[in-house]
Amino acid sequence: MLKIDNxxxxxxxxxxLNRVSLRADQxxxxxxxxxxxxxxxxxxxxISGVHPIAEGKILYQGEDIAKWKSPRIVKEGLVHCPEGRKLFPGMSVYKNLQLGGYVHKKDKKGVEEQIEEVFELFPILKEKQHQMAGSLSGGQQQMVAIGRALVxxxxxxxxxxxxxxxxxxxxKQMFEVIQRINAQGTTVLLAEQNAYSALKICHRAYVMERGNVILEGDKESLLHNEDIKKAYLGA
Ligand SMILES: Nc1ncnc2c1ncn2[C@@H]1O[C@H](COP(=O)(O)OP(=O)(O)O)[C@@H](O)[C@H]1O
Ligand SMILES: [Mg+2]
Incomplete structure (x- = not known):
């Protein structure tokens, strides 16, 4: 599905980034x-086309997308929910979610349906849809950020x-929702420092250090890896 090659x-x-390789299968x-x-x-x-790479390939569904522009990358289904949420705090929750539909703006009805699905996943956002995003709690703002990506x-x-x-x-709730999104068929790449909770819900994981991938493995092997335990799991 997604293959990062050197x-x-x-x-x-x-x-x-120094010759990073990794993959995420469907x-x-x-x-x-x-x-x-x-x-x-x-x-x-x-991956999302914001910073150009110096070398290597970014293969998405078999195509090298390294030179694609961000809007095309999003439209084709590779969607980035950025660190720090990056919401528009003075705009309503609904408006923020709607922005996720920007690349599909010709399909107004589809965007509305997608927002309804986000409300099913995060019922509290339906209640707060007319409030300004900046007035929500941190957790609710993160829900808006994820919701916007889902739209x-x-x-x-x-x-x-x-x-x-x-x-x-x-x-804990956030990780449950991420697992649910994945179970519904979306491939997920999750960057985390909350290592234990993240490893618990993953299939496989990679460990990066100063621009290099230094370790990879499936869930069980990493949860029981001594170096990981020392560095990340507080053992
Ligand atoms: N726009 C930038 N210009 C210069 N250096 C940057 C920029 N963004 C990140 N860096 C540097 O690149 C390295 C990797 O940063 P980052 O990708 O944010 O790491 P992480 O997300 O794992 O915390 C860091 O040393 C950081 O200081
Ligand atoms: Mg970061």
Missing amino acids: VSLKYGAFTA GELIVLLGANGAGKSTLFLA SRPKVLLLDEPSLGLAPLVV
Whole structure:
């Protein structure tokens, strides 16, 4: 479905991604672990066409999309839910969700139906649809961010640190929803520092360090990996 093949990316002279390779097959939930600065967000920005790559291939459904522009990438179903939510705080929840439908704006009815589906997933957003997004709690704002991405109709959803700054109970609900989105057929790439909760719901995971993929494995092997336990699971 999505294959990152030896991708490097530079910010000026600084190599932020160094020959990174990974893949997500149809229906998988893939977790990307790594400390601050490892390159997780950079990889997502490269995939979604925000930052050009220096070398390598980004294959999506068999096509190299490295030179595609962001709107086309979104329209084809590769949707990025960015770190820090990036909502329009002074606009209503509904308007924010509607923005996710921008690439499908000719299909007004489809966008409305998609928003209704988001309301089924997050009933609280239906109640608060007329409130300004900035007035919601952190967890609810994250729901809006994920909801907006869903309105773009992802086949592959890139979720960048959705649990950041949320209370433990809210984090738990967030991971349940991510698992549900995946179970409904969306391939998910999830960047997280909340390693234990993320590994629990994943199929496979990759660990990044300073722009490199240093480890990969399935859920069980990583949950029981001694280095992972020491670095991320507080063992
Ligand atoms: N726009 C940018 N310009 C220069 N350096 C950047 C930029 N964005 C990120 N970096 C650097 O690239 C590295 C990877 O950052 P990032 O992808 O945000 O990591 P992560 O998401 O894993 O925390 C860091 O060293 C960061 O300082
Ligand atoms: Mg990041």
